[in-house]
């Protein structure tokens with residue numbers, strides 16, 4: 381089976397037939413995972429060797445030393461370049477954070493970058509506490525969702541080399557208009573690269589490279605691996621960035637923050653079911669979000685698939701082609717009327733597995749909720765098959781100064797859920813009983 385054919389974009393038409401492009405799930409399962417020509421093994425073997433025999437000096441079968449490349453990491457990188465649609469080059473790293481560090485180091489000394497203001501706490505920490513001191517990197521943190529064009533353009537400097545986007549942002553799930561930011565970047569003499577951290581939506585719901593982004597970053601630890609048993613990260617770049625990809629590959633080897641063959645093998649196995657899991661995460665999250673909306677114990681529900689989200693239209697417009705197909709079929713299946721617009725208005729649509737909500741009350745009620753759930757485990761991280769819940773102000777975003785957190789809307793009553801793929805009725809029942817325990821009982825006792 382040829383990866384070129386499976387990738388579709390490289391396939392050429394023959395015999396006048398329209399060229400066939402393999403869909404997301406087919407590429408996730410087959411690209412980078414061809415049966416072994418020697419043994420016939422359908423699943424790649426794990427190659428633990430750190431070094432590879434050379435027939436004569438410099439003459440080898442493509443591998444020399446495992447930090448520079450090994451069969452499992454190369455196979456995973458091929459899969460990633462194919463499923464992050466619009467990608468051509470994939471590079472895997474030992475964590476999402478070492479991926480961030482490598483990209484920022486590639487900018488050299490005294491560069492300036494513009495970053496979305498509620499970026500992942502660890503990324504904020506690396507930009508402001510490590511890169512700033514070690515390489516003189518200056519970061520302007522901006523509300524890229526609401527800032528007007530003038531403000532954004534005014535933030536660019538001669539040495540602005542990169543714009544860092546996370547969309548949805550974490551944990552308040554605000555959405556950035558990626559094509560618009562790309563057009564602003566292209567219009568400015570500094571012409572910065574646009575990087576999108578696509579961890580929250582995964583390559584299934586969003587394809588930033590098709591929207592003009594230059595680099596996509598993932599913490600593979602989350603949805604791509606999907607089973608909460610690997611820490612890993614990746615970069616994916618489009619075909620026009622061969623030189624940049626080669627530079628980053630040089631740094632991948634020179635810095636050496638690379639994943640093990642076993643972790644690469646696990647992440648590749650996880651990626652094979654990404655499309656199935658993301659559909660289930662999305663439909664489950666939508667139902668949980670709707671249950672939260674109905675609860676008298678909840679002040680606000682933040683889920684971009686709900687029509688109450690201020691950027692709900694943008695969320696729909698920016699779905700990847702494969703997610704749009706899934707969402708439209710879902711809306712049709714839920715529709716009471718002849719067209720699916722009615723379902724869109726009434727129900728909303730699946731848009732990833734992350735929800736944030738403000739519980740009625742404060743830290744006490746949030747704590748009670750988080751210790752009353754049976755299926756949602758109180759834990760950091762996200763994107764695994766199991767549901768998790770956490771308190772951003774004291775957990776994932778605890779490293780952000782309090783005043784800053786307040787500006788970002790990360791208050792004591794904000795709770796973040798990573799909705800898993802368990803049976804949705806069980807998840808809804810769990811949320812309802814935990815809300816009752818956290819808020820219902822305190823209301824009753826104060827009556």
Ligand SMILES: Cc1ncc(COP(=O)(O)O)c(C=O)c1O
Nearest residue numbers: 475476477500577579599601612
């Ligand atoms: C959006 C986002 N980017 C990057 C990272 C860092 O990834 P890792 O934990 O794999 O180092 C995380 C981790 O939570 C994240 O949520």
